[in-house]
Amino acid sequence: MSFDIDVRRQLGRREIAARIVTDARVVAVVGSSGAGKTSLLNMVAGLLRPDAGHVRLDGDTLFDAGGADVPPEQRRIGYVFQEHRLFPHRRVGWNLDYGARLRIAEERWITRDETVDLLGIGHLLDRWPRNLSGGEAQRVAIGRALLSAPRALLLDEPLAALDPARRDGILTVLEQIRDTLALPMIYVSHDRADVARLAGHVVEMGGGE
Amino acid sequence: MLSAEEWAIVALSARISLVAVGASFPVALGLAWVLARWRFPGKILLDALVHLPLVIPPVVTGWLLLILFGPAGPVGAWLERSFGVVLVFRWTGAALAAAVMALPLMVRAMRLSIEAVDPRLEAAARTLGAGWWRVRWTISLPLALPGMLAGLVLGFARSIGEFGATVTFASNIPNETRTLPLAIYSALQLPGGEAAVLRLSLISIALSLAALVASEWLARRHGQAHVL
Numbered sequence: 001m002s003f004d005i006d007v008r009r010q011l012g013r014r015e016i017a018a019r020i021v022t023d024a025r026v027v028a029v030v031g032s033s034g035a036g037k038t039s040l041l042n043m044v045a046g047l048l049r050p051d052a053g054h055v056r057l058d059g060d061t062l063f064d065a066g067g068a069d070v071p072p073e074q075r076r077i078g079y080v081f082q083e084h085r086l087f088p089h090r091r092v093g094w095n096l097d098y099g100a101r102l103r104i105a106e107e108r109w110i111t112r113d114e115t116v117d118l119l120g121i122g123h124l125l126d127r128w129p130r131n132l133s134g135g136e137a138q139r140v141a142i143g144r145a146l147l148s149a150p151r152a153l154l155l156d157e158p159l160a161a162l163d164p165a166r167r168d169g170i171l172t173v174l175e176q177i178r179d180t181l182a183l184p185m186i187y188v189s190h191d192r193a194d195v196a197r198l199a200g201h202v203v204e205m206g207g208g209e
Numbered sequence: 210m211l212s213a214e215e216w217a218i219v220a221l222s223a224r225i226s227l228v229a230v231g232a233s234f235p236v237a238l239g240l241a242w243v244l245a246r247w248r249f250p251g252k253i254l255l256d257a258l259v260h261l262p263l264v265i266p267p268v269v270t271g272w273l274l275l276i277l278f279g280p281a282g283p284v285g286a287w288l289e290r291s292f293g294v295v296l297v298f299r300w301t302g303a304a305l306a307a308a309v310m311a312l313p314l315m316v317r318a319m320r321l322s323i324e325a326v327d328p329r330l331e332a333a334a335r336t337l338g339a340g341w342w343r344v345r346w347t348i349s350l351p352l353a354l355p356g357m358l359a360g361l362v363l364g365f366a367r368s369i370g371e372f373g374a375t376v377t378f379a380s381n382i383p384n385e386t387r388t389l390p391l392a393i394y395s396a397l398q399l400p401g402g403e404a405a406v407l408r409l410s411l412i413s414i415a416l417s418l419a420a421l422v423a424s425e426w427l428a429r430r431h432g433q434a435h436v437l
Contacts, residue, residue, distance in 0.1 A: 047332050072335040085333040089351050098347075099337030148337040 024200035031205030078150030099148025135166035271377025322356020366420030
């Protein structure tokens with residue numbers, strides 16, 4: 001079972017609850033805004049503590065309300081945020097290497113050159129994040145996450161801020177990551193067409209107004 | 210222009226201010242971090258305490274330092290007993306007085322710059338494998354750096370100008386605690402001291418102005434609002 005997630009969390013007056021149990025490589029999470037899709041990803045990444053439930057990845061318990069709570073830096077879960085969140089004080093190359101530097105060699109499964117080729121970002125390495133277009137920044141953010149040697153990838157509406165041509169480019173990259181790297185992914189989207197193209201398993205989150 | 214004696218005063222002032230700023234930097238950084246990021250009951254009180262030296266008469270701050278750090282004070286007696294360190298009437302005491310007076314300004318500037326750091330970037334760093342300290346060192350501090358430097362410069366300028374607490378706690382001893390403002394005051398008391406007053410005043414104005422310009426420049430480069 002690659003994903004075994006069952007979490008609940010009260011945020012203000014909202015209750016966020018989700019259950020994902022699947023072997024599918026790509027899980028899409030859909031639902032109206034306010035349903036707590038981002039909160040779900042934060043709970044999987046370890047950035048938000050669930051009130052109850054568990055998070056397991058390939059049989060490895062990352063969180064259990066009964067005890068285990070692996071800190072985010074040890075979960076090895078890559079996270080591509082809705083906004084790219086590149087570190088603004090450093091160039092693209094440094095951003096890419098940030099996570100890779102923190103992992104031991106045995107954990108790494110992709111080199112910097114492979115990542116750069118896959119994403120087509122070789123010409124951006126010396127640029128500053130503020131000088132990138134939305135699509136470029138999102139590619140770099142994906143590359144940064146891949147290089148941190150993750151065992152799974154979380155993608156929070158990575159296409160939301162992009163125009164249609166660039167969306168297609170990123171989608172193609174995500175398909176490649178799915179097919180050639182065989183990396184489990186949780187993909188949050190409100191676009192049914194993206195979801196149909198990428199995901200093997202769809203989870204609908206309700207509760208939002 | 211300046212006599213050797215006057216240069217010595219400038220050098221003493223600079224040394225006292227550098228030590229004051231260097232010693233209070235870790236304290237200011239810690240307080241700024243706690244005030245910017247933590248939420249706890251009594252935070253308003255801590256905030257007020259930190260800012261107190263900014264608003265109470267400096268002579269009162271000096272007197273409080275005497276009570277605490279004087280030979281009979283709880284901290285002063287302990288320092289002398291344990292380490293043989295005496296602060297009162299020493300240049301180190303002048304540095305302590307300057308540090309206490311500079312602390313609020315330093316905390317203010319640093320707190321603003323820490324508050325301007327986006328916690329979402331820190332969260333991103335954690336998911337990439339960085340622990341708490343590494344995130345501070347590689348992300349938070351570099352992003353807050355201009356504000357940190359502005360705080361240091363402001364603290365230095367405030368230390369250079371410190372008078373009331375210094376004269377109360379460390380007294381006005383030539384070559385030991387007679388800093389620029391104290392020397393100017395002393396020169397004013399002497400007949401024919403006007404030329405010295407003018408020279409030393411010009412030096413202090415130049416130093417303060419340079420510090421203010423530097424701190425504003427640093428803060429602006431960071432796109433921050435004024436630190437004052």
